[in-house]
Amino acid sequence: MTDRSNTVATIRDNALWMRRKAFTMVYNKQLGHPGGDFSSIDVLATLFFGVMRFDPANPRKADRDRFVMSKGHATGALYTGLCKAGFYPEELLETYMGPGSRLNGHPNRQYLPGVEANTGPLGHGLPIATGIAIAGQIDGASYRTFVLTGDGELQEGSNWEAAMTAGHRHLSHLTVIVDRNRLQQGQGTEETSRLDPLPEKWQAFGWDVFEVDGHNHESLLDVLGAAPGDKPRCVIANTVKGKGVSFMENQAKWHHGVPDAEQFAQAMEELV
Amino acid sequence: MAHAAPSPAGYKDCRNIWASTLEKLAEEDPRIVVVVNDSIGSSKLNAFASRFPERTVNVGIAEQLMVGVGAGLANGGKIPFVSAAACFLTGRALEQIKADVAYSGYNVKLVGQSPGIAYGELGATHHSIEDLAWLRPMQQIAIVVPADSWETEQALRWAATYDGPVFIRVSRMPVPDLDIPNRVFEPGKSELVREGSEATIIANGTTVHLAAAAADLLAQEGLSVRVVNMATVHPIDETALEAAARTGLILTVEEASIRGGLGGAVAEWTAENHPVRVERIGFDGFRSTGSVDYLFEQAGLSAEGIAARVRGAVGRK
Ligand SMILES: Cc1ncc(C[n+]2csc(CCOP(=O)(O)OP(=O)(O)O)c2C)c(N)n1
Ligand SMILES: [Mg+2]
Numbered sequence: 001m002t003d004r005s006n007t008v009a010t011i012r013d014n015a016l017w018m019r020r021k022a023f024t025m026v027y028n029k030q031l032g033h034p035g036g037d038f039s040s041i042d043v044l045a046t047l048f049f050g051v052m053r054f055d056p057a058n059p060r061k062a063d064r065d066r067f068v069m070s071k072g073h074a075t076g077a078l079y080t081g082l083c084k085a086g087f088y089p090e091e092l093l094e095t096y097m098g099p100g101s102r103l104n105g106h107p108n109r110q111y112l113p114g115v116e117a118n119t120g121p122l123g124h125g126l127p128i129a130t131g132i133a134i135a136g137q138i139d140g141a142s143y144r145t146f147v148l149t150g151d152g153e154l155q156e157g158s159n160w161e162a163a164m165t166a167g168h169r170h171l172s173h174l175t176v177i178v179d180r181n182r183l184q185q186g187q188g189t190e191e192t193s194r195l196d197p198l199p200e201k202w203q204a205f206g207w208d209v210f211e212v213d214g215h216n217h218e219s220l221l222d223v224l225g226a227a228p229g230d231k232p233r234c235v236i237a238n239t240v241k242g243k244g245v246s247f248m249e250n251q252a253k254w255h256h257g258v259p260d261a262e263q264f265a266q267a268m269e270e271l272v
Numbered sequence: 273m274a275h276a277a278p279s280p281a282g283y284k285d286c287r288n289i290w291a292s293t294l295e296k297l298a299e300e301d302p303r304i305v306v307v308v309n310d311s312i313g314s315s316k317l318n319a320f321a322s323r324f325p326e327r328t329v330n331v332g333i334a335e336q337l338m339v340g341v342g343a344g345l346a347n348g349g350k351i352p353f354v355s356a357a358a359c360f361l362t363g364r365a366l367e368q369i370k371a372d373v374a375y376s377g378y379n380v381k382l383v384g385q386s387p388g389i390a391y392g393e394l395g396a397t398h399h400s401i402e403d404l405a406w407l408r409p410m411q412q413i414a415i416v417v418p419a420d421s422w423e424t425e426q427a428l429r430w431a432a433t434y435d436g437p438v439f440i441r442v443s444r445m446p447v448p449d450l451d452i453p454n455r456v457f458e459p460g461k462s463e464l465v466r467e468g469s470e471a472t473i474i475a476n477g478t479t480v481h482l483a484a485a486a487a488d489l490l491a492q493e494g495l496s497v498r499v500v501n502m503a504t505v506h507p508i509d510e511t512a513l514e515a516a517a518r519t520g521l522i523l524t525v526e527e528a529s530i531r532g533g534l535g536g537a538v539a540e541w542t543a544e545n546h547p548v549r550v551e552r553i554g555f556d557g558f559r560s561t562g563s564v565d566y567l568f569e570q571a572g573l574s575a576e577g578i579a580a581r582v583r584g585a586v587g588r589k
Contacts, residue, residue: 031393072397097393099562105394120397121360122333152310155332184333185310192310193332 004221007050011217014084015045019244020271021083022076025096027264031105032097035254037076039181039214039239040148044081046220047146056086059113063143066132068116070125071150071179072106073256078115079103087114123156125149126176130162133174133232144173144228152184155193160205166232167206174232175224176207179214181241183252202234214239245270283446287385289421290442291316293428294353298324304432305329305345307354309338315355315385335360339368339380346378351432357391358384358400358441366406373437374410381431382413386444388478388527389559389567396558403441405532408506413437414459415505417526417534419480420449423503426457434459445478445527445564450501462509466491468498471582471589472516475525476502476534479553483525485575490582497582508537510545517546521589523553523582527573530554551585553578 001009018041026032044067052065069078075096083093095101102111106120117128129147136143149159166174180198182189189195199209208229212219214237223235241255242248245267248257259267298304298320305327312321312330321328329345331337335356342354354361361384362369373380384403391398407413416431416438418424424442431438452463465480466487475483480501487497498519500512516522522542524535535552542548559567568574572581 029393097561099566100560101562104396104561105391106397108395118397120395121364152333155310155334157334157336185314186312186330189332192330193334 008217008221011045011049011221014049015041015217016271017084018045018077018080020268021080021093023245023259023264023267023271025079025093026076027259029097030258032076032258033073033256034076035183035241035248035251035257036071036074036150036179036181038243038245038248039241040071040074040179041077041081042215042217042243043148043177043179043220043237044077046217046224048081048085050217050221051224052144052146054085056113059087063141065143066116066129066145068119068125068129068132068145068147069107070119070147071122071153072119075103075105075107078107082112082114085114088112122150122153123158126159126162129174129176130166130171133166133171134169136173137169137171142173144175146175146177146224148177148179150184151178151180151182151189151195152192154178154195163202163205163207170230171232172228172230175235176232177224177235177237179239180236181239183241183250183255185252185255187252198236207232207234209234209236211236211238215243279446280448282448284421284449285446286418286421286424286443287316289425290383290428291320293425295320295323297428297432298327301351301432303349303351305350305352307331307338307342307345307352309333309335309356309360311356311385314357317355335364336368339365339382340372342380343368343372343376343378346380351379351381353381353383355383355385357398358387358403359391359398362400362403362406369407369413370410374412377412378437379435380437382437382439384439384441387441388443388445389555389564390444392564392567393561395561399559401527401529401555401559403439404505404526404528404534405536407439408532408537411506413439413506415439416459416503417441417476417505418443418503419477419501420447422449422455423457427503430457430459441477443478447478448481450480450484460504460507460509462503462512463501464498465501466497466499468496469519470496471521471523471586472498472500472519473523473525473578473582474500474502474516474534474538476505478527479525479573482573482575483578486578486582489575489579495582495586502534505534505537508541510541513538513541514546517542517548520548521585522548522550523578523585524550525553525573525578528554530556549585549589551581553581
């Protein structure tokens with residue numbers, strides 16, 4: 001196999017492991033946000049296992065690439081990904097949201113290596129990532145900053161303040177990935193407060209915009225792995241909320257729905 | 273979403289009475305509208321939204337907009353109930369609450385859903401233990417922390433008729449209705465839950481029934497402890513505070529930060545008007561993840577926990 005096909009195979013295997021593990025955590029705890037875990041896992045797996053440079057043994061190394069999980073509710077995706085990337089042992093995942101656990105319902109950088117920001121309230125990740133990118137620009141550093149936002153999350157105005165600043169400052173080493181699953185908590189994004197035409201919005205703020213199938217590891221690898229240009233980059237990842245489990249796909253109720261024993265068993269049969 | 277262990281029979285999630293009361297109020301007064309941030313489900317407003325679609329303003333995930341829109345709706349003659357998870361309503365939109373509602377004097381009802389540590393496992397970002405401290409300096413805002421479903425309904429009914437900004441907490445953690453005969457809700461007036469002379473527990477919200485149970489435990493040991501339900505944190509019931517101070521010892525109990533909320537209000541008032549020992553029970557700083565029951569227990573928010581604090585405090589009197 002070539003290096004690239006090896007990488008793609010690793011991403012695929014790890015994404016599958018993350019889905020199974022995340023859903024097991026949600027099932028055991030009967031809490032979590034599995035719909036948004038599943039829409040974003042392929043993006044996280046591509047970043048962690050195909051794109052980003054980091055050293056789990058030295059998680060605050062100055063020149064590391066940064067990943068900011070702005071949609072902090074998708075901890076099933078984030079915690080399994082960071083675990084697989086080597087930041088902490090698998091046993092820790094069993095404490096998910098348990099009393100006093102380091103695996104809080106939303107990520108906490110003071111408890112867990114690999115976490116860059118204590119998100120949970122939506123609309124915080126992109127401003128923080130913009131600050132990281134400005135620091136890198138001041139230092140002439142080569143590291144890159146990736147931030148994943150939900151699509152409903154873009155209704156928060158703070159994102160657009162950051163978008164304007166990042167565009168204005170040509171923060172070329174900043175990439176936002178929008179998990180475009182078209183659902184938010186209660187219903188569709190377009191029924192709630194329309195986001196389309198989304199690419200044009202980012203372009204107008206001075207960003208280079210790419211649209212990809214957010215579950216296609218090869219396309220994700222191409223666009224996320226490409227060398228920085230001279231503008232910040234927005235990758236609109238078209239995704240399916242609940243991706244990978246037939247009865248969960250595109251269903252708003254799986255935003256924070258949790259499976260019963262039968263549903264869990266069926267999901268495990270499908271996630272192979 | 274956070275979930276707690278099954279609660280005892282008769283314990284009720286106050287969001288249900290909030291939703292049904294709002295529907296009744298909307299029937300009675302066409303000016304009533306609700307403003308939400310993608311929180312129709314978590315505010316239990318599905319029935320309201322299908323019955324009054326044009327009076328349901330879902331601005332999306334945008335709390336600053338939500339409160340600003342509330343002020344604008346009030347300008348246009350509506351009576352907006354702005355309903356969102358208390359943490360985001362008060363935290364994210366604090367300046368809108370200050371400038372657009374309190375300082376501008378708009379008739380906006382701010383309804384903080386699932387306050388305190390109701391979202392236990394979701395962690396400190398979702399806990400709303402700072403809300404009372406953030407709002408209390410804005411004297412224009414009446415602050416009500418109802419103890420049960422009955423009081424939640426009364427507070428909402430009062431808010432609908434009162435011309436001015438109000439913040440009401442709507443508890444998610446199930447609580448029993450207090451067993452007090454002939455109750456009347458009067459904003460700014462506390463309720464006497466237990467008579468007593470050797471100390472006073474001043475509580476509100478989900479902790480009042482725990483404080484009452486603590487006083488019952490202590491009564492069996494021969495300690496006579498008064499319990500007051502101080503639902504209105506602002507304006508606070510000064511007559512009840514004076515009476516409490518005369519028992520020589522006050523403990524405050526709340527599902528909130530011990531800094532700046534009910535405990536802060538009581539400590540400020542007594543320090544200036546009737547110095548007396550005040551001990552505050554509640555949350556001191558950010559809490560970890562964990563169930564509501566776990567976090568309550570850790571903070572000493574249980575009948576036994578409160579009773580133990582009273583026993584100790586009596587020695588320090
Ligand atoms: C400031 C803020 N308001 C409200 C919420 C409650 N909330 C959590 S997730 C969510 C929906 C998010 O939708 P989206 O961004 O599309 O995420 P995804 O579909 O990827 O799960 C909402 C409203 C929050 N976490 N933060
Ligand atoms: Mg979405």
